[in-house]
Amino acid sequence: MEEPLIFEVGHLDVTGVDLDEPEGFEPQLGTHARADELDLPGLAEPEAMRHYVRLSRNNYAIDAGLYPLGSCTMKHNPRLNEKMARLPGFSDIHPLQPLSTVKGGVELIDELAHWLMVMTGTSAVAMSPKAGAHGELCGMMAIKAAHTAAGRDPKIVLVPESAHGTNPATAALLGYKVVSIDAKDDGTVDFDGLKATIAEHEGNIAGIMLTNPNTCGLFERDIIEIAEAIHAADAYFYCDGANFNAIVGKARPGDLGVDAMHINLHKTFSTPHGGGGPGSGPVVLSDRLAPFAPLPFLRKGENGPELVETTAEVEDGEKPFGRMTAFHGQMGMYVRALSYMLSHGSDGMRQASEDAVLNANYVRVGLQDLMTLPFGERPCMHEVLFDDSFLKDTGVTTLDFAKAMIDEGYHPMTMYFPLVVHGAMLIEPTESESRASLDLFVATMRDLVMSAKRGETERFSGAPYLSPRRRLDETLAARKPVLKWTAPEPADVTPVAAE
């Protein structure tokens, strides 16, 4: 059944809330009262319920099936976390009510910060960034602030070709020039090339933005040497923490020489993805960057953690570079992440990393004879990268292949990313999948590959066939953007004159 838009079913004289008209007051709006009536149709509660329930049914979800999106880490979202985040003591407190009335809230942030620092081997964490990319921005601002404080003004940030788009975008936002770093044939950073680049731009490098494990699903073996080379060039090592979930409890970024790393709480610590957000991106900082952490930050006080909100409260040695956002960050996400950490414990989180890596390798060995691994049959970390060589001459593209997965009941894997391989297909099963689930997925993928190789192109080119919508015309959408609903013109009802 097709579900109309609320504007097509709602009515201006209907409302799904019961409120009474206030009485006995003189409006004090000055000259600012609204002149025109707002045109927002309302729905009675039963209609609203049905509308959104029906809409939801057009969505794929982790709770309904495996979600093999490489680098996106679609793992199980425990409902305990949702329950905890809704405790009124967390959900119903205001960021600006007296600090004496939110001590537990501040303690929770402090406790989460402690877990993050211990797990990453760092000495500070900027909690407030609202998403991974916001965390990147925060980390790079701390780096810029540190350079400025040292009287330096380097202009270049090094970013590998395989990086997430947010990395170069973030660097550019701060006025940095992005210099790309090449990868070796094995999918990892070309350390010799990197050294040469560093030498070439001596004194003008602000830092490097590196993802580790990288977006090919590989751990950068030279990571410590890279960090040392960067540090030797008076630059900082920003690590994109998108893949931290592969190594929690197995290695600490701080021990690898990382100066700043954001942590996507949803990827590593199971806060729900929510169809696109809200996220949360705390940034852990090395000793060298710790003083520059933005407002607000926590300071150890005699009676527990203290929240420092303004520059007026700053003490010696604290040099916050500014503020990333109003208030204190994504409390709702903090509660969920801490709930997850407490549940797993340090032992459970280590096990989760191991299971994530094991599951990815299990998928790899299940598919590597039929699909193609760009970097050979070596172990991967938490995700396995295939390229599209195996589709050569089949007439089936990576996109077609992915869309055909939908008809089999699966969300497609990440496609065309990272850019370093042709027709990339990046599969991340996560630790949340059972062996039976992986077996079924592998069997399905094998069936699809063999079907493509047999030349059953229609199964792919027209896919998906069984989804709520067939393939959508994205070009049309971009060429003539329709970004909101407007009432259709009334049909022309000019009466035709008789005779």
Add this chain to the structure above:
Amino acid sequence: MEEPLIFEVGHLDVTGVDLDEPEGFEPQLGTHARADELDLPGLAEPEAMRHYVRLSRNNYAIDAGLYPLGSCTMKHNPRLNEKMARLPGFSDIHPLQPLSTVKGGVELIDELAHWLMVMTGTSAVAMSPKAGAHGELCGMMAIKAAHTAAGRDPKIVLVPESAHGTNPATAALLGYKVVSIDAKDDGTVDFDGLKATIAEHEGNIAGIMLTNPNTCGLFERDIIEIAEAIHAADAYFYCDGANFNAIVGKARPGDLGVDAMHINLHKTFSTPHGGGGPGSGPVVLSDRLAPFAPLPFLRKGENGPELVETTAEVEDGEKPFGRMTAFHGQMGMYVRALSYMLSHGSDGMRQASEDAVLNANYVRVGLQDLMTLPFGERPCMHEVLFDDSFLKDTGVTTLDFAKAMIDEGYHPMTMYFPLVVHGAMLIEPTESESRASLDLFVATMRDLVMSAKRGETERFSGAPYLSPRRRLDETLAARKPVLKWTAPEPADVTPVAAE
């Protein structure tokens, strides 16, 4: 995708809860420890989540579409009620903790009882019955107790042919003989016939069990006269309250002469149907039956309502006939029902009855030219009854017709009930439907009727085609009942001797 049973996917060495083995105690089970291992497979939490989410998708639900089940009253279930029922002050209190620690719980029951008594015009209510049929049992037990207390022992209960099956079943459970009452051609009780029956069994009638509005969707015009005739015969008037939702705020059963009536909280007061329960069936009682209300009951005390739990606490004039259940009844349902009542208020509930009746009549006039009304084109109450005359010679049965509705995205209406008309189709839209929703429903039904009349029998005989399952073999299920899962026999793998 097919969803296996938990026994097919779970494992004995998996659990979705984290508990620690207790230490430091000597078991004191005597000789009663379990000898064999339990064979209940466990699911990790992500697996359980996915299993039940997927199962749920095979269900139809009010939240997803119109549910025209006559006499079942599938109305909107507000989520406010769910939230209220989960307040720890209601959901996390024990029925036997000291009464001093559950004063609010007792008050809530008292408040709900007050609403029920005012709405029904009665003077007592037995709250504890756990469902409508349990309420019937309670009401009939009160009637039996009243007869016994008066030294009478009548053996007969009168039940109209159109009654719900629970009515005769309840009477029979208490040892009564059921005597059927005929209906007139207009679908209501034949009052003259009833009087004759009463005369015939003079002195031996315990009561009548009548549904009003009746199961044909009609209000019994002679209801007051019927009550008077029953009372004149020293008998009691039990009203099946299944259809009370049609007249809340428009008429009070007490004013009509009713002595006992159960109220299905889900039908009239929106507690969720939950795929079959839990229900709740408080029974309101007239002055004459009030003393016989079972334990526990509420008594007005000086400091608010008091809960009387045992015969030892009974005072003069209180003659409880016994106890319907352990504890105090369906508290979780009480909270939901009261939340609904408070939301609607007396004005809103009257409006809800009116809208329910208006919606039913709107459907009636939308369909009466194509479908057939057994009792003519007169107004109905909250539900409209069609018979299958309009399908005559089409080769389509009521069942086929109903199953074809599934393919159009609708739950079938109630079929083959009441028994008084041939191929009954009983449609109850409830007050929760918008006009647009009714228009679409009517249009769909008209399309189906015309399709049937055009002889498109395949659309019906094989229906449903588009549901999670096609028509199921109910005969097979009943002939060889498979009521639980058993592991399939391992395949015969006796090696065939070579040669």
Add this chain to the structure above:
Amino acid sequence: MRYLPLSDTDRADMLARVGVDSIDELFSDIPEKARLNEVLDLPRRAGELQVERHLSNLAAKNVPASTVPFFVGAGAYKHHVPATVDHLIQRSEFLTSYTPYQPEITQGTLQYLFEFQTQVARLTAMDVANASMYDGSTGTGEAVLMAHRVTKKKKAVLSGGLHPQYRAVVEGLSEMANDDVVSLPADPTGTEDILSQIDDETSCVVVQSPSFYGQLIDLKPIAEKAHQHKALLIAVFTEVVSLGLIEPPGAQGADIVVGEGQSIGNGLNFGGPYVGLFATKQKYVRQMPGRLCGETVDADGKRGFVLTLSTREQHIRRDKATSNICTNSGLCCLAFTIHLSLLGSKGLGQMARINHANAVKLKQELAAISGVDVLNSAYFNEFTVKLPKAAAGVVEALAEKGILAGVPVSRLEPGKAELEDLLVVASTEVNTDEDRAALAGALKEVLA
């Protein structure tokens, strides 16, 4: 009103379409003298915020179990239920679905019922289980009626260890149906001589283990004696978690097993809704009350599930039905099934062992208090203590100290001197060392 989609314009248009001048015309069959022309004298409609405040104020007058040291059991138990359970049962497709009479579009409900029946049959070690009863007490009443149908006899013998309110339910129903009941006196220690009560007139013997008082009972000799007299053994439990650890009634010869399933998946809810478990032997299935879900195939040959054997039921058989029941405890049995699917044997076993361990530890602490005697030799997570004074007053005094200590037997069996000092105490996985210490400490003070 927020739940009513019709606007006044809609109403006017629709009345016109229906062909009446006013809504009251549609209510004209109501005798004039009984028509309500005014809105009833009850509060008018209220917004969500107002309703929340009103109900929250009532809720705030109660003391939730989670907020205090809590040892109240006696038929309902405080356990921890995973958040997943409550989340899942609130899915629209479960919460707002009707009884699965249309199996093509209710396989979700039907499949979980089939899973539920299988779980209950395995837990109890019986052949078949139904799709749940209202609760344990009404299920017990139905079990007795069923035994009468099976045996064509009418006398039930009730153990003195049966929950007093369960006994009241059976007695009330039996009295009304003119059946016989022999109720043995209260039996805190499980030492009653029930065997001598069983004779050829006996239809069934109803025995609870763990008993109301917490005592574990050996059902085998009772089953043997009952069977000698062609009577059925109805085994009752109120704490289903015990089946994770103790010998199931099906392995001891029970013919019908009935009990309360609240402990798994369901909260205390001040007594309801709960979920009755009901299992029996294959040969008695057609005399069983309540809904049954069975496996079958659809028109395409795919496995599917339907409600079956409904010729037992009231909507088909009317006054010949096995019971008047037409409801199961749908969502509560879904909660049970989900929780038990999460637990599995492994989790249920651990949970049961923790419960038992906590009870053993509690017993040690209480038994060490001067004047306090523990009456039970073998128990699961609950036992009865004899105090040096009336238990009701002690419980009230402890409640004032913020400790909910258990159920005084006199609350359910008033006026019996020999029971006046008895307190039924339960301990589950929610109890901590601190809880136990608080109870023991406070009890010492109150008894001092």
Add this chain to the structure above:
Amino acid sequence: MRYLPLSDTDRADMLARVGVDSIDELFSDIPEKARLNEVLDLPRRAGELQVERHLSNLAAKNVPASTVPFFVGAGAYKHHVPATVDHLIQRSEFLTSYTPYQPEITQGTLQYLFEFQTQVARLTAMDVANASMYDGSTGTGEAVLMAHRVTKKKKAVLSGGLHPQYRAVVEGLSEMANDDVVSLPADPTGTEDILSQIDDETSCVVVQSPSFYGQLIDLKPIAEKAHQHKALLIAVFTEVVSLGLIEPPGAQGADIVVGEGQSIGNGLNFGGPYVGLFATKQKYVRQMPGRLCGETVDADGKRGFVLTLSTREQHIRRDKATSNICTNSGLCCLAFTIHLSLLGSKGLGQMARINHANAVKLKQELAAISGVDVLNSAYFNEFTVKLPKAAAGVVEALAEKGILAGVPVSRLEPGKAELEDLLVVASTEVNTDEDRAALAGALKEVLA
């Protein structure tokens, strides 16, 4: 561990299948000296019950807004959100779905985003809105960057009525990006002369109405002056409910409208997650940051929705992107859309009028207190009072009496003597007559 489906048997079998002897072989790329061979020194795994207890203990140290007379606003507001909203956003298909990059199986998300964009555009009276920002403050930072892209100028003029933390966000970002900012001094009464600050260098003027101090600002003259200098007017709001009652910024000439949407559908959550609203004129859409959802058709010609104009975005354009943003505030904007769908114009108007009425009543009560001056002439649901002594101490004293009275300006603007005595007080539909009386009474005591 309950979230990990692999059993030890599975792990062993799978390692064998992968062809390694131990899990550590799969981690062998980690430099040996950095490998953790021990479990980190953090608590070990815990059951649900333990986690609940730990977090509940923390939560219990806070004072929830609903439990006290509550007048705290200043950028986040306590409103009543219907239960339906929270129920629906927890539907698995919304909660656990990814960004809708695969539109064929995410029409649910895409359609509500389209509804959201339409609602925001109508509310603000602007041409187009995006699919939300992190929150109002970061949205304001992005709006300034967008204005710089549109105007190719680099100077932002910030009103003294802008929320101090919003100003800090803009200033920080501008400083890092080497852009210019002119920040006007705090302006509680809305009487600053911002027009004189606008010149040909000006890229944008950022004005908040209702201002941080609650004052309603006439945007039209500012828009006019800005446009004369080819600068953009960025109109900011922190209380979206005000748009139910006051003239929308789009009708006053704003070029970009950005604000906090938390009030509709979302709780206080100690400051986040919230939902930033962002709207602009059609002609600037390709310079807009953030996700956009657009209408299109599928291969069968059916209407459908997709994320569009993604050539603006980082995952396509990398260092040339309009922003580095790759998240919207998904579930929070779903909550916003559902709540606003329930409200409609009718409900939002009523809600806004109740808010305003409550603020007017509160103002009367406070203004009657000796020594208390209300500084604002025109306001919506919030205003600033000048107390006869430092506001911070007064607020603390009132908190001790169980009343959360508002935000002392000094909390956000410390060390400014002229602001020391100012208190920003908000009143919404949750406040009752009793709440107001309690505040007024307590304030009198504290000031006495």
